[in-house]
Amino acid sequence: MKEIEILSGAFNKIKAYIADNQDNSIPVVQFRTPAQLKEVINFKVGNKGVSEDEFLELLDKYLEYSVRTGNKQFLNQLYSGFNFPAFIGEVFTVLANTSMYTYEVAPVATTIETEMISLMNSYAGYTDGDGIFVSGGSNANLVAMFSARNKVLPESRFEGYDRYQKLVAFVNEQAHYSFETAANVLGIGAKNVIKVKSDKNGKLIPDELEKEIVASIQRGEKPFFVAATCATTLLGAYDPIEEMAGICQKYNIWLHADGSFGGSLILSDKYRHMMKGIEKTDSFAWNPHKLMNIPLICSALLVKKRGTLQHNITDINTDYIFHDIDTVEDLGKKSIQCGRRVDAVKLWFAWKYFGLEGYQKRIDNLMEMAMYAEDKVKENDHLELLSERQSFSVCFRYIPEHDDDLNKFNLELRESLRKSGRSIVNYGYIGKTLAIRLITANGELAKSDIDLFFDNITVEAIKFETRGQLEYV
């Protein structure tokens, strides 16, 4: 029977793929341009369905030409790695395929999400908190800003927002672009997100924040929202939450912590101090799909005060869907989504599997691997560290002997390394300096993986240098 054959074939492919994640001789990507990709995969849907063999071949090709984010040389994004129990948990989530609006249709998943939110709140220090799983960090930041808007202007939910009572938000100049998107979506306007200066390590400067708030008030505006970023996407900087909380308290402003990238650091006894003051924030975005290696998406918004999320939504809607017949809280009442994927279950399975201690070890390991990578840069004469390492991000560049345009050289080096498929690492600009950015996000990274990365980039750089020499001849 077609289905059973496909299922067995697929299972063998899954086993092999998972094993291959550990094999460094397998490339991170078999790079193809869009045109080349269309030559090897037939993307068009036909009138008739495909055979078993064709279907199995499509599965192979999907894996073959996708980026292998579970490979330990994938150091490009703020997420990476392959989390075995979370993968299995996700497969079972898809198998049961329930939606998160009501207990009636998702009794186990509703209870698991409630449990996960409660556990995460205990780390955030929210003793009467609440929260919900959302569709990503950008959405978490949006719901946080939405909640802050509704606290200051509760009537905006019914009547609409009035820009002449100008609400103004404040974020680190290196904060994620989602805050501008959120202000745009919410009717507040992207220009009303003020970017506060950060120090040379990328941390927001509290005095600058206060200055901006005072200037805003003097302009007749209403400062209503401040976000602390933990951590920034390029330098991995953790904003000083404690000092920011003092300022927000003084001016009665909602303080949000955007821990989309680095929020999971709160699990570590050793490093939790970097988020000192988190319990004084009003909301906290935390993406377990990043440093906890849960498959995409697994993202939660926590709020300090119970009732905040219902206030946003349910007070204005009464709908057929929420019968509340089993006398439990239907999670849909707190969400701007109606149908919603079950994203908490994979997290629960992974947390059950590793235990709290296991996850602490994984997070601590990420920090140690970043330190190790930093040391590797420092001890290599060809490499220049471009910023003091803050957490899980190491920014550096290669200094060739024969090239003068370092930005161009390093850009080409990164591109060439990526397309070789041996290692993938990202880049960004610190001022006008192009920095290669290595992220330690995969909990299973070992020193040998970091060593291999620096070997790979060095080989690639030498190839470039040689090319340079030949050109000079």
Added chain:
Amino acid sequence: MKEIEILSGAFNKIKAYIADNQDNSIPVVQFRTPAQLKEVINFKVGNKGVSEDEFLELLDKYLEYSVRTGNKQFLNQLYSGFNFPAFIGEVFTVLANTSMYTYEVAPVATTIETEMISLMNSYAGYTDGDGIFVSGGSNANLVAMFSARNKVLPESRFEGYDRYQKLVAFVNEQAHYSFETAANVLGIGAKNVIKVKSDKNGKLIPDELEKEIVASIQRGEKPFFVAATCATTLLGAYDPIEEMAGICQKYNIWLHADGSFGGSLILSDKYRHMMKGIEKTDSFAWNPHKLMNIPLICSALLVKKRGTLQHNITDINTDYIFHDIDTVEDLGKKSIQCGRRVDAVKLWFAWKYFGLEGYQKRIDNLMEMAMYAEDKVKENDHLELLSERQSFSVCFRYIPEHDDDLNKFNLELRESLRKSGRSIVNYGYIGKTLAIRLITANGELAKSDIDLFFDNITVEAIKFETRGQLEYV
């Protein structure tokens, strides 16, 4: 080794679960209250991780107490069924675990999403259209309303929305609550969503729409957005798009089609006429996770005019993430999300597997099963059809011999049937009359499944009637 054992154990469970979906003797749900659930599953995460056996037991329990939405007696929601190739496609999506912002990190998935949007646009008749996969129908409606707002008031993206230029939206009084949520989120205000009268079958009345628009203009407001619902959640009514398009053109208003529930009907040569005029809309929300039985979430927003989505977002953001180095369009530029799940790949695998013809047959079958259910109601003296069937929804109630309070009887009947686990079906109110609502969403439904449902509800009703008689004695 722990992982291999778990993987093999999990694979056997998956095979058994899929086979059990076809077995009608297996209950749709083993109903448990929240307290009872906590007795059978240990939801707490421990300090240490669990053993293989415990992990496998948790997988069992997750499936055992979740609602079995793949069982053919799950007729409760607007989605149901188990789509084998889509399930496999989703598992491989999770295995590769790439994010939808850049071609660089998701070359195959980006190409697949682009192909799916193009195929869906061809059905919508958008010849220069665009689109993006979003986190659900509510989100699709939000992005549509956002796009309409930004067309009328492009400066609102930067400066914020000004409620004194009052934008007003119009929807069927039976439209989904997400439009009010969207107006709330977008700063337009939930009260500025005007609910237009529908006829006895649930279709919006075009004359009433025009009256409301004229009245709004006379109040000095700015009508900017009209949504046609196809189909409504209770009666399955398809709004008259063609007539609504004429009115929207006359007053220069954005016309959106909310096909979150019934948009997939457009695949059918036989029934496509029910969405006549769809090519005249400006945007179209279509959830393949409903009638195409793709695992949750698979939801797209299509827009008629290329560039609309970038205009919303990218014109105001330039960020480190979009390098555009492979000279393809990074999909992240069109999205209010940053990291985004790959939701198009499972749809692609399913569409490849069934072919276009296969999907047409599935959709036509859904309509035939609804007709068959309607006939079953009509020919049963104990059942009363409460509304003329429009599409995939059949609304009826049971008329007992000894009970006078029909709403109470039918509510209890539905609850009791649900908790028995034999069949699950939802309810809602048509005016003040409680209607039991049966949805045909599972493409594999056969007449015998519909027969079994009516047998089950009849058995349950007779149990109630007998109870009634005993009480009278």
